[in-house]
Amino acid sequence: MLKKLWFKPWKGYFNSLASENDIKYCFRLILGRNPNKEEWPGHSSFVGSELEQVVRGYLNSLEFKSRELLNYDQNIINYKTKFGFDIYLNLQDSLIGQPISQGVIYEENVTHFFTKKLTENMTFLDIGANIGWYSLLAAKLLKDNCKIYAFEPFSENAKLLLASKSKNNFNSINVIQAAAGNQFGTVAFGASGSNGQCKELADQPESVLTSDTVNMVRIDNIVREKVDLIKIDIEGAEYNAMLGSIDTIKNSLPIIFSEFTPTAMPSICGIKWDEYLKFIVNLGYKILVIDEELIQCDHDIDKVYKIFINKGTDHLDLIFYIN
Numbered sequence: 001m002l003k004k005l006w007f008k009p010w011k012g013y014f015n016s017l018a019s020e021n022d023i024k025y026c027f028r029l030i031l032g033r034n035p036n037k038e039e040w041p042g043h044s045s046f047v048g049s050e051l052e053q054v055v056r057g058y059l060n061s062l063e064f065k066s067r068e069l070l071n072y073d074q075n076i077i078n079y080k081t082k083f084g085f086d087i088y089l090n091l092q093d094s095l096i097g098q099p100i101s102q103g104v105i106y107e108e109n110v111t112h113f114f115t116k117k118l119t120e121n122m123t124f125l126d127i128g129a130n131i132g133w134y135s136l137l138a139a140k141l142l143k144d145n146c147k148i149y150a151f152e153p154f155s156e157n158a159k160l161l162l163a164s165k166s167k168n169n170f171n172s173i174n175v176i177q178a179a180a181g182n183q184f185g186t187v188a189f190g191a192s193g194s195n196g197q198c199k200e201l202a203d204q205p206e207s208v209l210t211s212d213t214v215n216m217v218r219i220d221n222i223v224r225e226k227v228d229l230i231k232i233d234i235e236g237a238e239y240n241a242m243l244g245s246i247d248t249i250k251n252s253l254p255i256i257f258s259e260f261t262p263t264a265m266p267s268i269c270g271i272k273w274d275e276y277l278k279f280i281v282n283l284g285y286k287i288l289v290i291d292e293e294l295i296q297c298d299h300d301i302d303k304v305y306k307i308f309i310n311k312g313t314d315h316l317d318l319i320f321y322i323n
Contacts, residue, residue, distance in 0.1 A: 018054045020047050030058040032067060076160070077101065078167060085140040088163040089131055090156070093194045096130060106133045109290050110257065110317045114231065117255050118142055123227045125219065125254075126150040127180045127241055128234035130194055132161035132173070139170040146172045149223060153179040153189055153214040154196045176222070178215040180234065182243035189214040197235050197268065219245035227252040236264025239276050249283065256285070256320040262308060273308075277301035285320040294319070 023043055027035045035043055046054045058064055075091040079101050089097035096106060105111055114134060118124075118141055126135045129150035138148060150173055152158045158177040165173045179187060179198045187198045188211040198216065201208055219241070227248055232238050238258055242249065249256075258280075262273035269276070277287065281299045289295040289307050297303045308316050 016051055018046055018049050018051045020044060022051060022054065023047060026055060026058045030055070030064050031061070074156070083137055083140055085136045086164060086167045087131065087133065087136055088160045088167065090160070090194065093131075096133070096194050100133070107317070109292060111137065113290055113294065113319065114257060115141060117229055117257075118146075119228065120145045122229060123147045123223075123225055124149070125223065125227055125230045125232075125245075125248075127219075127230065127232040128152065129157070129161060129175070130154075130233075131157050132164055132175075134231050135161065135173050136164055136168065136170070139165075139168070139172045142172070144170050144172045147225070148173045149176060149219075150174065151176050151178060151180045151217075151219075153177065153198065153216075154191055154194070156191075157194055176217065178217045179237075180219055180232075180241040180244060181216045181237065182218065182240045183216060184218055184221065185216050186213050187216045188212065195235060198237065199268075217244075220247045223248055227254045229257075230254050231257040233259040236261045236268035239265065239269040239271055239279065242279065253284070253322050256280075257290075258318050258320060259315050260304070260308070260318050261315040262305065263314065273305060274301055277304060280320050284322050286322065288319040288321065290317040290319060 023046055024035065027033060027043075073092040076088060077091060078086055078088050080086050081100070082103070082105065087100065089100055091098055091101055100106055115137070118138055120142055122142070124135075124138050124146060126132070126148060129135055129152040132150060135148050135150040138146060150161060152161060152175065155177060158175055161173070162175050165175065179189070181187070181198070186201065188201050189196055189198050190212065198214065201211060201213070223245070232241060234241060260273070260276075265271055265273055265276060278301065280287070281301065286299060287297040287301070287304055289297060289304060295307060304316070304318070
C-alpha cells in the first residue's frame, strides 16, 4: 500500500536553545547589522532561551519590519522570447525572471529535450508551473493544438502566467492556482522569490491565523483524460504530487520530466531519495539523467545518485519513460 505522507521534519540533531552565535546571527540576518557594544549585554542574556522564542522576538521588532524584507518586490515586464512567445516576468526574480529577460533560455538542457517530446493534440501537466515557461513553450510550439493543466500555488506566479496566456491568445492553458499533492485541502505556503514550499497547517489556532495559505488538490480528482507528458518541479514535494496522481500515471504512462532533490525530500515528503526512485521504477519506468546529453540509467537508481554526488549540484533533472 502506498504511504500517505506529507511534511515531516528531518529528525537529525537540533539544539532548540539559543547559543551566543545564534544571537549574533539574528542580528546579522534579521536586523542586517552587528550588535553594538552597548546593547550586547542585554541581548546576550537570551543565550539558553528557546531559539524559536528568540527568533520570533527579532522578527516582530520594529527594526526588522522597517527593513521591509517580507514585501514581495516586483518589477513586471513583458518579454518576447527566442521561441516567439511573450512572457510576463518579474525583474526582481533573480532565479527565473531576470535571466529570461536577458535572453537566457530557462533550464536550457531541460528545455531542449522537453521540446523533443511535444506532439500535437497532447495533454500536458505542468506541476509547479511557476511563471509558465514550459506551459507557454508547449502552447507556442504546438500552435495551441494541445491541452495544458498548469498547477501553481503562488498567486504572484499564477497572475503572471494568466497575463502571458492572455497576451499570447492561448486557449490551451488551464491555470489551476493550487498546489498539487496527495490530499485535498488547505495548506501553509511560504515563498522565497518565485519559488515556494507547502506544509500542513499546525493544529493551533494562533499558528493558523498567522500562516499564508493555499489550496491543495489531487490531480486524480481533476484530470480525467489520458495524459501524454508531465513536468514536475515542486521543491522536493514531487513524491506527494505523484501519489495524488497515481491513477492518472498508471492509466496513461506519460513521459515525466522530474526535478530530483535528494536533500530536500526527507523534510518535505518524509522519504529518502531511494524511496522516490524505487517508487518510479516499480511503476515500470526507466530513468534518464539530463545533462548536455542524456545519461541512460534504466532501473539503476544507485547510478542516478552517484551522478548527483559527482556533479555536486543541489538537484538533477530526470526523465522517466516506458519503452
